[in-house]
Amino acid sequence: MTAAGAHWGVGCYEGDTGRVAWEISHDEIQREMGAAPGRLARLGVGAGSRVLFCSMLSEAGQFWPLMVGAMLAGAQLSSADANEGEAARVAMFTRRLPYDAVLGVTPALLDGLDGLRVPYRDVFGGVRVVGARPGAYERLAAAGLAPHRFVLAGPAVAIGAEPGGPAHVDEQEWRVDLDGDVVCVTNLRPRATTFERTRTAVRARLAGGGIVPSAGREP
Amino acid sequence: MNLPPADSPYFSPAEETMPRERIEELQLELLLEMLPHAYEHAPVIRAAWEAAGVTPRDVRTVDDFRERVPFVDKDALRRFRDERGDPFGGLCAVPPAELTAVNSTSGTTGDPTLVPEQWGAGGRPAVITRDFWGMGVRPGDHVALVLFTFRGPVYGLFQGLGTVPVLFDFDPAEMPRLCELSLRYRPRALYNFGSVLVHAVRDACERRGLDPADVFSSYRAVVYAGEPLGPRARALAQEWGVELFEHTGVGDVTAAFECHAHDGLHFWEDTALVECVEPDGRTPVPDGARGELVATTLFNRVAPLVRYRSDDIVRVTRAPCRCGRTHARMWPIGRKGDEVVVQGRPVLPVDVWGAVESVDACAMGLFQVIRPGPQADRLRLRVGYAPAWDGRLGTVGDEVRAAVEAATGIVPDVELVPDAALLRLGPPHKIPRVAPR
Structure with missing residues (x-):
């Protein structure tokens, strides 16, 4: 399904053969903003919470609805790039202020912390919800933390409701299935870009209605 | 609005x-x-x-x-x-x-x-809107944003003006995509560019057989910020027909921001x-x-x-x-805190920038002035080089010393390191140009 109307922007997702540009409408962003407070509430994020989003600008189409959702829910937000060079900034945020959630932690950020010789526990140990992407999830778990799965399945954001659990997309918006072990996404409501079993960079199995990425894969 | x-x-x-x-x-x-x-x-x-x-x-x-x-x-x-x-x-x-x-x-x-x-x-007056309007950006235009996220959602300012942001990470690895999407969406402005990205665009165009002048033909304004654009990068951009606008924080x-009068x-x-x-x-x-x-x-x-x-x-x-x-x-x-007085002469990073960049191996212009204090007996530089020059570092060092001496009158001590080692020092749009050691 394709929606007409002015575009919110042109974002980017990781497809199975590389980065893919996707056009995003204002309507779909508005819908996802509306749904985001409910998704965040399932993580216990709401009024009075503080959330640090670790993302790259090209991922704004995926992250912006969550950021606005956090704001609409009465939470405060902070932002850092999700790359190695920003590890010091992420560590600075959690050192200076209490955070209820840090969402979008990447392997690159953890590489940066390793380079700074800062233990993961020092940065994330006091954070109730750490949403870690594939590759980072396993490293945090190995360090004794209890991360939630946080997966960008192409244009769709999947978040685990509890530590160790599968990551769920917004099922009003997306259907997820597999082609082999490749996660494919289909949009269920009109979007500026149509996704019809579109292959993403995520390799996973499906369990409990959600995504469990294959260990060691870093889309 | x-x-x-x-x-x-x-x-x-x-x-x-x-x-x-x-x-x-x-x-x-x-x-x-x-x-x-x-x-x-x-x-x-x-x-x-x-x-x-x-x-x-x-x-x-x-x-x-x-x-x-x-x-x-x-x-x-x-x-x-x-x-x-x-x-x-x-x-x-x-x-x-x-x-x-x-x-x-x-x-x-x-x-x-x-x-x-x-x-x-x-x-708060929408100041950035005044600047980009003055550069020729209008509602309905696409605008390429090449930014970091730590300042928050800057793209909202462009959406407020009715433009459509095309979103990129501030990362040289994104430049092939920038070239491709510039040809597809024909953006009116780019915010924001820098020396490292200029060179990455050149490399991307060479690899893909693209003409940078065509890639940039729709742009009325390319804004750079974070640090000065070195003479080599500026010359390249101008060769492509790009009108550059400097931008800085106050x-x-x-x-x-610069206006068309520059x-x-x-x-x-x-x-x-x-x-x-x-x-x-x-x-x-x-x-x-x-x-x-x-x-x-x-x-x-x-x-x-x-x-x-x-x-x-x-x-x-x-x-x-x-x-x-x-x-x-x-x-x-x-x-102010970047100035180091060497042998009685004040030196700022900008004083050695063009000299470093003039050496082919160091064309990215990545360097640091080592400043243990406001005064130093020797001018010490840490200079980045491209990987292709790994086997010829003796020559590269000699060229850097000669170029810096010609620019400042001071023969520097030069430590050569791979470009990647300096890029890692981010923040992404600029590296610290002065280091204590």
């Missing part, structure tokens, strides 16, 4: 071209509203004023302000933060629970400091009162002379910086610009 006619050169004609007397009246009016608020609610400002024995009642004119009000600087904020346990360094002037966001400064000069924000808190208070960077004086003072004193320098930029916000009631010494060495003029705007302009020169 009420938009002017598309052929208007100004987004807010009345504000952008207001007579100097009106600018100064408005600044005083806004200043006299801001100062009591900052004094009452921003603890670091209150502490500085109490130490100086000044209260807002002592300020009735801009001259009073210049004579009596104390300066603050980043060290004062960090000291307040560390001594008082206030994460905002005493600058947050609203109850922290009322903040929408907490973002951070770039951290180029050390640990980033927190920036408290309250989105939707009125009063003391963490507002921003400044004769200094405008800062909007209805958002900030900017002074230019002797770098080691408090005496104002005349228009056109080098001095330190000192900025006071006229709109930000959440983090009200007052007489903030930026450490930036600039020249400022209040003469009207050829573009018709009446607001002041500045020319960034360097950072």
Whole structure:
């Protein structure tokens, strides 16, 4: 399904053969903003919470609805790039202020912390919800933390409701299935870009209605 | 948003071209509203004023302000933060629970400091909109944004203008995508570019058989920021037909952009009162002379910086610009804390930049001046080189030494490191150009 109307922007997702540009409408962003407070509430994020989003600008189409959702829910937000060079900034945020959630932690950020010789526990140990992407999830778990799965399945954001659990997309918006072990996404409501079993960079199995990425894969 | 006619050169004609007397009246009016608020609610400002024995009642004119009000600087904020346990360094002037966001400064000069924000808190003129409108950006245009996220969602400013942002990471690896999507969407402006990205675009075009002039043919403005564009990168961009616009922050208070006249960077004086003072004193320098930029916000009631010494060495003029705007302009020169005096000669990174970049192996212009203190017996440089030159480092070192000597009269000690080692030092749009060791 394709929606007409002015575009919110042109974002980017990781497809199975590389980065893919996707056009995003204002309507779909508005819908996802509306749904985001409910998704965040399932993580216990709401009024009075503080959330640090670790993302790259090209991922704004995926992250912006969550950021606005956090704001609409009465939470405060902070932002850092999700790359190695920003590890010091992420560590600075959690050192200076209490955070209820840090969402979008990447392997690159953890590489940066390793380079700074800062233990993961020092940065994330006091954070109730750490949403870690594939590759980072396993490293945090190995360090004794209890991360939630946080997966960008192409244009769709999947978040685990509890530590160790599968990551769920917004099922009003997306259907997820597999082609082999490749996660494919289909949009269920009109979007500026149509996704019809579109292959993403995520390799996973499906369990409990959600995504469990294959260990060691870093889309 | 009420938009002017598309052929208007100004987004807010009345504000952008207001007579100097009106600018100064408005600044005083806004200043006299801001100062009591900052004094009452921003603890670091209150502490500085109490130490100086000044209260807002002592300020009735801009001259009073210049004579009596104390300066603050980043060290004062960090000291307040560390001594008082206030994460905002005493600058947050609203109850922290009322903040929408907490973002951070770039951290180029050390640990980033927190920036408290309250989105939707009125009063801030859409200054970036004025600048991009002046560059020729109009509703419906695509705009390529090549940015980091630590400043928050800057793309909202462009969506507010009715443009469609095409989003890229500030990363050389994104430049092939930038080229491809520039050909597909034909954006009108790019924000923001830098030397490293210029070279990455050249490499991407060479690999893909693209003509950079075609890639950039739709752009009316390419904005660069963070640090100066070296002569080599500038020449490349100009060879591609790109009109470059410099952009810089103004003391963490507002921003400044070049206009089509390319004769200094405008800062909007209805958002900030900017002074230019002797770098080691408090005496104002005349228009056109080098001095330190000192900025006071006229709109930000959440983090009200007052007489903030930026450490930036600039020249400022209040003469009207050829573009018709009446607001002041500045020319960034360097950072006060970056200067090192070697054998009696002051050296800033900008003094060696072109020399380093002129050496083929070092074309990315990545280098650091080693500055253990304000004075040094030797000029020591850490210089990045491209991987292809790995086997010829003796020659590269000789070339760098010769080029820097020709530019400064000083033969430097040169440590060569791979470009990647310096790029990792980010923040992404710039590396620290000075290092203590």
